Amino acid sequence: MNLLTPLLAQNNIQDVDGIPTPESSIEHVGSYWFPEQASTFAGDIDFLYMAILWISTLFFVVIIGVMVYFMFKYRRREGVGSEPSSSHNTALEIFWSVIPSIILVWIFYAGAKGFFEMRVPFDDAEEIYVTANQFNWKFVYPDGDVSKELHIVVNRPVKLVMQSDDVLHAMFIPAFRQKNDIVPGRYTYAYMRPTKVGAYRLACAEYCGEGHSRMRTVCVVHKDEADRKNTTQWENEKHPGWVNGERLFQINCSGCHSIDGTVKTGPAINTIWGTDERLSNGSTVKVDENYIRESILEPSKTLVEGYGATGTLSKMPSFQGKLSDAEIGYLIDYIRYLKDPSKFPDRDTLVQPPAADGTGATSTVPADPPADTKPADSQPAENTTDGDPPQDDQASDGSTDPKTDNQDQEN
């Protein structure tokens, strides 16, 4: 299956103009050597590449041509020995040292010039914060929207401010010819100015562990800001809880956990709800709200059998401080949904916005049976989130958390 299919479908971004259909994007788009050119410096880089390629080809053909000619011309024959010839010729040796040197100086110059363009910031660039971790991408926009794919606007320069939560990663967009490592403990930057509307591959290029090859996403170039905003903005109030959970899962968890039963770095989560999970210390635990909450906030406390011995550190980072209580509630909803979707409302069911009369969460959901959009509404979840539904609503206003993220990064 094509990488782009689920990712584009996920955020309903098929509607964006110019995005290749999943079928066409399986085909290589671009020239023989390159993916299509979609940034300002792609053209220069391709030119230099082709220039070096033709220079190299010329040298190579001459070298191999001479070699093959000598192989036949001077092949050993009965009764014919080698003829003496000079074993030293200053003029010739200077000639074949100096000519390549001059060419190399030009290549160096052209490469350095292009490099400066790639590493010097554009004026008025939009700053997008990138957090890479094993094995997820998270992009935070100036207005606080968050996405798993990079969404940018055509012809608007971008500055990516990148940080890693764990190990080395590298941000690589082949269509832009841009790449930079993401180093834990410091910020690195990548600049680009997209020139073409479309969807392009974005990959992790620096080996980062087990799921390295799964750390692929897309960069979508939108035709204008409104189009971008339309895709990236997300208001939790407008969706059933499990759909919010699905989105959070895609952004934070999908690098290591699958929803189709395949085992990635962590266990699959589609059928775990309500089952008895065997732990590495031999005991079992029932997968309920408390267990999931603990697994998210303190992943090393207990480990599922087969994912490390008790007492060792989990491969999963703690999400303490990164996910709010409400968001954990949405994730729990999503895990429950995966186990038994029949109890949940459809994806497109619009939840009514919170009533303006200030009565809180209870008033948002009428008493009809399937509408449990908040974990607080269902019986087992009560001990987890009961007592602070008003906070839930604040936290899920959509912009609070990402803003906090931004401030952290700027410090």
Added chain:
Amino acid sequence: MATAAERKKLFGHAENNYLNCTKGIRSWIFTLDHKRIGVMYLVGVTLALLLAGVFALILRLNLWTNTSELLTDAQYNQMFTLHGAVMVFAFIIPSIPAALGNFVLPMMLGAKDVAFPRLNLCSFYLWILGTGFLLWAIISGKGLDTGWTFYTPYSIQTDTGVIYATFGAFILGFSSIFTGLNFLVTVNTMRIPGQGWFKMPLFLWGLYATAIIQVLATPVLGITLLLLIAEKAMHIGIFDPKYGGDPVLFQHFFWFYSHPAVYIMILPGMGVISELIAVYSRKKVFGYSFIAFSSVAIALLGFLVWGHHMFTSGQSIVVTLIFSAITFTVAIPSAVKVFNWLATMYKGSIALTTPMCYALSFIFLFGIGGLTGLFLGALSTDIHLHDTYFVVAHFHFVMVGGTLTAVFGGVYHWWPKMFGRMYNDNLGRLSCFLVFMGFNLTFFPQFVMGARGMPRRYASYDPEFTIFHQWSTAGAMVLGIGIVLGFGVLVYAAFKGPKVAGNPFGAASLEWQSSSPPDFHNFIHQPILHDPYDFESMIYDEELDTYVPKEFMEPDKQPATEPEPQTH
């Protein structure tokens, strides 16, 4: 004039030789004879090559489909790590210096042995110990999944056998240092009287330049790996940002060794090729002094370019520019070496024997490997190509197309000297053809993939690259068959091949003035020094079907029959 019987004794096929002068397992494991140590090394590095080659084939099979159906992601990561680590540390670095160099270097100097025979044996046992630690990472079930570069902080985070493997690489480093030190002292002090620096075969210049790097650069790797072990075990806070360290510092330390190590891998190969081209063209090497000095120049410049592995790591722009500029300076001596080899073939008498076929395919493959280095040395193109399959293809063209081809060429060249028996030349050429075709089929598609944006070290990948990976996998199978055939021909020859006398190829360097296989003392007589590329100095002796020094074919010249008086 020396009698035919005397010539037979000195230059013929020797039934009593270094292989059978003493018997029993103890006579091998405690031997101080550089020839036996060289043979043991050759067996060892060949096994390492075959093991790492099997890993490579498993990798390639897994990449047949884009969804990684054969291996799990974790297994794939372990497989490419072990492929790289075993190939680099246990095969390529010791292959030519420790195996071929050990056998040939003292004989090319007309010496009886290396300067420190015990250190030489010690170096071999350190190789076994170090390789053992590397393999222990596999056998213990922990595996190793950091990539051969052990980049922090992942190598600190992972719970695989990083400590075993780095300790193994640390020990292998000492093995390499001991070999290098031994060669430096041997070349400096044990040349036969009259053999000035410029009367040495170019292979020795290559080994000498390599030895300089081994002695100067390898300690840095040792310290780096110890620091990594300390960081992993005790969290001393040097490489892991979690404890206040800097992961990029590790990359600087690592490449400060590992870039020069690239030249440890290729310089001896270039030395071998210089010998093969001259001998099989029967021509004096063109531009001898340039080739000799370029080896040393490459070795020294090689210390100044490590940062070109880190153009995207976030190092400063100025530093990046400087590293790029110096990188291009290394290109010149490498290119001119190739021109010199071609000029050597001019008006030669070129015999397309198996070693020469390997030498010519070296020029072809190393040419591509070197020229594609230009794309990576130029900054803007490197940003796009860094950490893609383009890089993978580039360094395989240099390491496999260059070094492995040179290893084969060299082993085929000196095999009759080592075992006194000749291989089947047609089958040898067939192996060369398979290696050449398989290699190109494997790695050429990877240039295209890389330029199109396929990142390296991916277990599963985007479907548009599938066809390139399938070509590559098919090529790897052909390459594997070629390599196995190449060794098979040699092993068969060592036991069943027709016997040959001392100098079947008419080479003029000193190691050929001995019986085949050589005597335990290398030379029964005092070898007669000529220019190593003066092929007129060797005359064909029909009775022996081999070449002997002209002095032994002329009247009124009695050779000294006492052994060379150097003792240890």
